[in-house]
Amino acid sequence: MTFPRTLIAALVAAGVAGSGSAAFAQEAKVALLGGITGPIAGMAPAMLASMKLALDQVNQAGGTSFGKIIYQEFDDGCNPQVATDAMTKAVNVFGAAATVGPACSGALLAAVNSVSIPAGVLVVSSSATSPKITELADKDLVFRTVPSDDFQGRALARTLLARGVKQVAVAYVNNDYGKGLAEAFKAEFEASGGMITQFRGHEDKKASYRSDLAELAKGGADTLVIFDYGNASGLTILRQAIENGFFKQYVGADGMRDENLIKTLGEANLKDFLVSAPVGEEGVAFQQFSEMARKAGVDPNATFAATSYDAAFLIALAMEAAKGDKSKLPQALRAVATAPGEPILPGEWEKAKKLLAEGKEIDYKGAAGDHEFDKAGDVPGSYALFKVEGGTYKEVAKMK
């Protein structure tokens, strides 16, 4: 096996040059990795639009102190092979200093392990929810603005028990998202004295879930908890359950909070439907994001739209705070996202830039939560329970 000598020489040079040039010479490049093709293609447009909205706002407000942010989209296909390929291009050809995404957990695990962590590139995912990402040996380079499934599942269990729901059946889509939520929910619900009559996973993209529902209904519970996506099999399962009256009350997690679901099933049929979803601790942040998003033609309630916006905006803030030094990005991200500091709401780029220039601390309060990153780069997330009212989702109660 022989290599051209020039290649080896160039690589030696690369190693030498790479160790010396940590700054990203007056260029702030961000790669946006989304599942444009593949199984979550339906969610990708809103996610990417939110990311672009954030970065466009930054650029319109003057960009960073060392230039405008240049961004480019890449397709991670929600698949490990495609995502590593995209990440390699993003890091090496495009020259990204940070990326939003990959979108799916499996794709993210492969891409960060084999490309971005060794290359020292900051990754903030807005939709990869697997608890496995917490365990990554990531040199503090992998963050996410979406909470691990563990938090939400447990919060939902406590909330339901507090509302007097003691018996439920659980249906989850058999992927890392559904299963992670369902297991966390089950652990907390049973430990706190609730009873789970049926606990079943289902594959997505099936035409009928009536046999699954018949099984789920067998335990005699009145409430069905669905961990699935409201624009995919979650919609089918909910529709068929309502049509056939299998249960009296339905509860979903953030994946089920889909505006189209209300249009498709009709508000009248969703009186007994509750969903949990992450919210900012100050409701103002989400409001502000909603207005900006609506103006830009993006549905703010689309799945992962808010987290995607926050991920991109946080990266921009971190770049500003790190003053263009790539190696300081993770520290800077922690500094701008967590307390203490002057609160910054979505879109308040000029204010943040001014404060940073004055050497003051800032604390970004995002559309999808406060983003107080823990040691592993995870966010605890704050949640609220929503019901359907007036064609949209209305907050009923905060979840603890």
Added chain:
Amino acid sequence: MDTVGLLNYAIFMGVLIGIYALLTLGLNVQWGYAGLFNAGVAGFFAVGAYLSALLTAPPAPDRIMGWQLPTAVGWLGAMVAAAAIAWPIGKVTLRFRSDYLAIATIGIAEVIRLVLRTEDTLSGGVRGITQVPRPFGDLPYEWSQLIYLALTWALVLLVFWGLERQLTAPWGRMMRAIRENETAAAAMGKHVAARRLEAFVLGSAIMGLAGAVYVHFMRAITPEAIDPMMVTFLVWIMLILGGSGNNRGALLGTLLIWVIWSASELLTDRLPAEVATQAKYVRVFVIGLLLQLVLRWRPEGILPEPAGR
């Protein structure tokens, strides 16, 4: 876009092309030599990948194994496991003729995929296995990539050399005789069923090796990685385009398809932002179109099987 970045990208592509080259070579043994239509490449790839991960990764509380053995053991184990799975499957299904065999192997690959998805204690379920070690993975990024490229291509060339020898040996001639005219070969006293099984097991073992090389490169495996579109069908396209029955053709097809698949995104990104996102679907389309064109105008592939060796 600087030279160093482009080189890093080229090295990455080199490794993935090497992994796919192993898959195409494995499929070439089955389809090119023996005429066995295996549409379950992903299944053997998965067996190899998961077993190598289980042998070399650190243990996890909710999953079996995690023995932290050296990578070489993982690679060997992957080949043995893929062969061990292929043997009984071949024993049962090789009596089917081509299209029935294809249906059977698709089914088996799906069974393997669903088992790996749902059996948490075996495979980590939908969350997969992480922290799989990579040989020399602690070196700086460029060096670690370069060494892995060398390792991958050393394996590819070793397999290539071995298969070339096998093809020109009496065994290879016999395989082609069986493929061309089974009845005549049987009449000459060749044990058709046993020879076919050999080719099936050998090809599957090479696919298992490809899975193992893949998992140590990515350092993680989740069920999405064994998507039939990305493994089985892409590999078939590579082989058909390059020329089945010719190992050089298999390598060429792999190179062409992967470069088109990966590098076309760089081209579509040059388009205006409004269409760039939609244009990402173009590469899926281009691959399909290419296959249609090749099948129409050059069904034997770019480098066809040499006549009489």
